[in-house]
Amino acid sequence: MRAVVYRGPYDVEVAKKKDPAIEHPADAILQVTRAAICGSDLHLLHGLVPDTRVGSTFGHEFTGIVEEVGPAVRALKKGDRVVVPFNIACGACFYCSRNLTACCENSNPNSDVVGGCFGYSHTTGGYDGGQAQYVRVPYADVGPMKIPDDMEDEQVLFLSDILPTGYQAAEMGEIKGGEVVVVFGAGPVGLFTAKSAWLLGAGRVIVVDHVEYRLDFARRYAGVETVNFKKVDDIVMYLKEICGGRGPDVCVDAVGMEAEGSTPHRLLGLKLKMEAGAATVIGWCIDTVRKGGNVSIIGVYGPPWNFVPVGTAMNKGLTLRMNQCNVKRYMPHLLKHIREGRIDAKAIITHRFPLRQAKEAYRIFSDKRDGCVKCVLLPQA
Amino acid sequence: MTLQERGVDLPPERRPGVPMEKTPPRPLAHGEHSLPPVSSSLLPPRGVSGILRRKAYRVPGHRPAHWMMLLLADRIEVMEFKLRRLLRWLLLPAAALFLLRVVRR
Incomplete structure (x- = not known):
């Protein structure tokens, strides 16, 4: 073959x-x-x-x-x-x-x-x-x-993979209705996370990326607001500002280990291999989400470790949830969404x-x- | 998705992953009996990279040495592959040259 x-x-x-x-x-x-x-x-x-x-x-x-x-x-x-x-x-x-x-x-x-x-x-x-x-x-x-x-x-x-993965990412955000959800990454998983966030009852969904055509696609496909992080001074401060000063209720990392946006992370993670890829987005999620909020990590990271601000997460009382997607349990449910035209x-x-x-x-x-x-x-x- | 359809999965009972773990546990197939573990027999370790990989798998996964050895083995294997490919390319003209000489004699 x-x-x-x-x-x-x-x-x-x-x-x-x-x-x-x-x-x-x-x-x-x-x-x-x-x-x-x-x-x-x-x-x-x-x-x-x-x-x-x-x-x-x-x-x-x-x-x-x-x-x-x-x-x-x-x-x-x-x-x-x-x-x-x-x-x-x-x-x-x-x-x-x-x-x-x-x-x-x-x-x-x-x-x-x-x-x-x-x-x-x-x-x-x-x-x-x-x-x-x-x-x-x-x-x-x-x-x-x-x-x-x-x-x-x-x-x-x-x-x-990517549809259940996006759904699980949103589900791990524990949306209870009306929350502001920020999804980092406008790739296929980010798109499905955004769609799923709406299905789960989010009140506002914002997608962050730096690739303009993907942000355009996200606006059209998922009906979300978008932010190009390369066009703002400080993405964390910007997101807090547009989310009432406190920050969003839920942040999702749908990027993983090859994130743009931080020279130190790219140098340490991708060039020197001193951490397992660039954990930039985990840091942004923890820093951006409001105190007591939820961070959902679905982006892929390799072993053995990454530099992430755990102290900040602890002090802010965050819930961090993550896992490879357990695809099988989502298949029948999402098949129904496809069949009924919601996705x-x-x-x-x-x-x-x-x-x-x-x-x-x-x-x-x-x-x-x-x-x-x-x-x-x-x-x- | 219409505006009315937003929030269709808001009730927790509509969410396949809530609760995260199904209790009581229930097998997904095969009735109550489990099948033996499966594995892949593809691309067994060989060469210098193979020695390193075997060594790496003797170190538990929570130790960085396990992963560092595997990453190093990956790079060595690429070099081994390129060297093998180069030798194969060199071998062909060498064999042709040798045959030509034999025929000329």
Whole structure:
């Protein structure tokens, strides 16, 4: 088969690779029909995630058609169309049975930090991802959700990650009705966080970024106010000022480890590797949110540590919530929102490429060129 | 989304992640029995980077040394890969040259 293959930092190519095979009785093999490039794939591409091995295939947002199932698989059969959560989860361990599938203890037995994920380095289990013609899906009875016959793959593709991730980010903000919510990051996750904040009852939603076309998109797509942090003197003071002096009730970090906006963080985190990426946005969230407010962190950070103002968080009495998204528990609920027209997830796709042009797709997405919000690869084209 | 639809998920019981942990615990599949752990057999450690990776996994994840060794191994592996690719490229013309000489003799 052909697959996107990692060759080193800033270097991927499309190459021939051995077809995946059933390795465990509960595995399935999918023929991939759509595979998106996620903002967090860029952290892998940029060499920031430990144990990203040369030869690995990225891609944790995909849909596909079941090609083959292992002898223990009951819920799927050949020909089923499915969308697959990025978490690999056994469905029965201590965590899965509490619906914390991101923390599954059977899908990444080498680690007690994180469960298994598709295409996200050997730190999360070393499974190949879906940016390929075929992919192996472990625990196939647990994660994959059948796509309703009347729906297209692209309508539900983002149930695999960014839509539930955005929803969970807003949900962790513990919105009770009427709150002011600031979302840092106008990328795909930030957009879905903003949409979800409205669904959860926010009174005002403000999205912060520095990429003007993405802020335009956020205004149109999510009906939010926007702020370009490069156009104000001090983003923390500015946000406090426009939020009645105290600051917003909820701040969400939908950016993660490659944030712009702080030279010291970029130097220490991205150049010198003295912290796990630039934790600029966590600092902004803690400094901006009102006392007693909530900070929700959904942006990805690597181990082992980051420089964040914990003392300020403690003194302000903040609640900090964070987790990889437990995708499975959100799928049916968000499918309903898509079906009933409250969320048009497909509308954020700005670019589609055949798999053979994946290198170009990564370049455009990474450089934020050509008005790119979301890239989708077509592995069978 | 219409203005009326804003706040449709305001009641906590409509929120899939509230409460965060489902109690009592309930398996998502396979009935009550669990399946054995899964793993990936792809890209096993090899070369100098592989030695370092094996060493790293003997150190627990809460120690920075674990992650530093892995990051170092990542960089070494890229160098190993580039060296292998270079050697492969050099090997082809060398073999062709050798064959040409043999034929000429």
